Amino acid sequence: MPEPSHEQIASGLQNRPPIALVPGPRIDAEPHSSLPLRPSAVWDLPGGSARVYLGEGNKALVRPVIVADGFGTGPSELVSAWETMEFGDYPLISELRRRSRDVVLLGFRERGASIPDNSATAQAAILRTAAEQQGRTPLAVGGFGTGGLVTRHALASMESRDVEHRTGLYFSYDSPHRGAWIPLALQAFAHYIKGLDSRFSDQINSPAARQLLWRHIGEWDGAPERSAERTAFLAEMRAIGEWPRRPRLIGVANGAADGIGTDVRAGELALEGRGSSIAGTRLYTQSPGDGELAASLRVVTERTHEVRTAGLPSIDGAPGGSLEGFGILADGLNALAAPLGLKTDVRIRSHCFVPSVSAVDIGDLDTDEELYTDISRLPYETSGLDEFRLASRNEGHALVTEELSTWLLDRLP
Template sequence: MTEFNEPNEPDEQQIAEALGAAANITLAPGPREAREAPAAAPEPDQEWTLPEGRAWVYLADPGRGLTKPVILGDGFNSGPSDLDFSWEILERGPYPFLTELRQRGYDVILLGFDERSASILDNARAARSAIQEAIARRVGNHPLTVGGFSMGGLVTRYALAKMEHDNVDHQTELYFSFDSPHRGAWIPIALQSFAHYIRRLNAAFSNQMNSPAARQLLWQHISEWDDSPETDKERIEFLAELERVGGWPRRPKKIGVANGVRTGVANGIDPGVRAFRGKGLGITGTHLYTQPAGEEKLVAQLRVVTLRKPQIRTSGMPEIDGAPGGTLEGFGILADELNKIPAIIGLGSEAETREHCFVPSVSAVALRDIDTHEKLHDPFPEDSGDSELDEYLCASHNEGHTLVTEELCTWILDRLP
């Protein structure tokens, strides 16, 4: 970036200081209110310190102790797992999942990680330790249920598979995933390029996009703002390691739910439309677009501080932002965070489209890859034998990623051992 500014525009040092003082720009699921100020969670009955993480335990009956353990792995974000945030999403949203578990006699074990953006393989050590701790503390011999939300479903999937590979008895009868990206997740290249473009001013967003977990989860990734999208080396290595230990645990029944539909109905987001625009002096000229198909298609024009307005183009990509699946307010989160900065700094922005597909339905139910329009949109039956899961359920409507609904949660609850 050069140092030339338009008249009356804040300089690079002023913008860097303002961005540095503002909340970090990082992508996270859940309602905006929950992301910003979750209410305090109740005190857990037990708290376990684990390698790479911790577990918060809520017993169904403290007088009986731990009898029917259900381990719920946390999802992708930046920084350590936050008990208040987890409780807000799992209990205070559309459906009180944790209350329902405990009322049915199950003990809730919320599995958190010291760094949610660390390698899935590293965080699987916390999952493995939580499983062993639950077995050691359990009263009786009721089998475990182990799974997770979003990335947590992959962390626990790998942990269980590796325990079987290592001949370690995990005593788990049911594995579940909740909108987990078994075949990959998606963050628009437009958002990734913007994250890296502002790295010298504030590195938080770029660091999240370049974190080990992001590289492992994302189907297409860029490390620099002007890179060509590709499957990152860390994802290739993660998938190879997952395959080395068997791909999936074989002993438990494997179920999963998707926050998207199976009918092929799109989420209503059109391809190639402007989703985000800079309005303040310091960012005017920045335009981010939803992903179009075709060759040399414009997905972003970038301008922050300088007079330069480089364009980002992609080729051979499907129109994935509008695909059936769980959505993430990626463009909306970016605009919200920039609009928290005082207007005098000139970073005012608008999200004309707030969300995009994050985990396509076919990825959440481990049915197909996500690299073509047909794979993303072709309808599939309720019980496709092509899925790597034993049983799955898709939502009636495309909805927010990991939205905890009665429809999906009661289906899981009815299948607990």
């Protein structure tokens, strides 16, 4: 059988759903048998939309909770977001509604757009919610992952312009307040194959990703560094006061507090190419120090190119909310037809995506000492949040659990 051509592999990749590093069901997951609840209303908003689910017994918005969608690529899929919140480990939407809370599920036309751009959509949702609400119960406003940063920016921006937002509680659910992480090997692979299919690289290079990622590379052989977009975003946050000051600020993390990381060890082989078109590709977890092998890359080329570490800590196994980044890539490649020769063997599916210290805004990510610190020993005032809760164990990013959800529910206004 002849080797597949560059054009055949490109067509095979482009005819499949894009490889996208976002939490959610695997590519081969069966859809849930229950249909999502029909919303009471659907709002068209500048740059996005919202679905409104009234609380049990409510005839109009009375006690609203605005929940913003997180990072991804393309438009928010609010049906999928509803399923994630409802059909995970804990039925969060049902419990909100049972407590007579009205859920305003907020989505964006482009999840990879810049945080300030999607903040404008969040501000429109806040103003419309306040305008349609009956009664004076303060709003609760927040989001999952990047949605927590978008709503944080929205509320702080409104306050900086003296716009009334009527919010009594801000909440974040595993949001990367001090940065998120995608392994150097995965970023490099995404850019390495952009000549075949640019969509994976486009996600890593999207405005939101450049603002979110603690360290970023724009090309497969680039040096990991804080992007110019992240530097500008952090400066904008400082300009608007970092945090809103009127509401109470709370947050939860899917990572543990004790400083104990996962079983992902530094410098381990995570993914290996097995098919003829990808043999020679090996992706490794992040090793500390300089000059250690992070990735060997070969896809439809004769040469194999290497990517080396550049003084980064052992962040892949740090305590925090994890993402199946290596697993998502392997699943996407293995779903392609066998003759394309892109079969891979994945040995480590997950890596730290939002370190615990980032999710509760209590520490930086620059060293192993900071990443693996025992948060319970740190003073609360180190965090920008007024109160926070971490998971009992390290678990998937944005996983809806009873432990975290009930803590959050008990603090709603």
